[in-house]
Amino acid sequence: MGEAYGTVAAIMLSVYMMFILPLNNMLYENEKLEQMYIVNEITYFVEQARNTGSIDKSMYFSLEKNITGLNNRYNIMITHYKSIYNEDESEIIYFGEENYLWNIKEVLEKNDIYNMSRNEYIKVSVSDGEKMVACYGGGIKNEGETPE
Numbered sequence: 001m002g003e004a005y006g007t008v009a010a011i012m013l014s015v016y017m018m019f020i021l022p023l024n025n026m027l028y029e030n031e032k033l034e035q036m037y038i039v040n041e042i043t044y045f046v047e048q049a050r051n052t053g054s055i056d057k058s059m060y061f062s063l064e065k066n067i068t069g070l071n072n073r074y075n076i077m078i079t080h081y082k083s084i085y086n087e088d089e090s091e092i093i094y095f096g097e098e099n100y101l102w103n104i105k106e107v108l109e110k111n112d113i114y115n116m117s118r119n120e121y122i123k124v125s126v127s128d129g130e131k132m133v134a135c136y137g138g139g140i141k142n143e144g145e146t147p148e
Helices: 002-052 057-068 101-111
Strands: 054-056 075-085 092-100 113-115 121-127 132-139
Touching: 002 054, 002 057, 002 121, 002 132, 054 057, 054 101, 057 075, 057 101, 075 101, 092 101, 101 113
Parallel strands: none
Antiparallel strands: 054 113, 075 092, 075 121, 121 132
């Protein structure tokens, strides 16, 4: 009888090691690959917005399609911080005015383009509802703008 318990335990351990453990590992690796893909997509979007100083409809819809195409559970949050200067204009202070995704989408619906100025800040974050998956941001360079 004791030998039967040992055989059942050996079979259960074998099933776990041959099927469940590799499946669990594969799901973990798939999640990491998705996270790397999302980081790559938002980095591309933010760098393009930083360099041009604008977001157009096609840029936003491309980002949205690429990220939500993976899985509908992801939420995209874009925040644009407009810069203001202190009174003697020697220092830039961020967080003067914040425009969130819904404000940006309104402007995109009306004008097809959302413009930003040099020394402002944009941040894109992606979450799956309960935890942050990726976040990236930076200051607007607006390389197409001529210096004053």
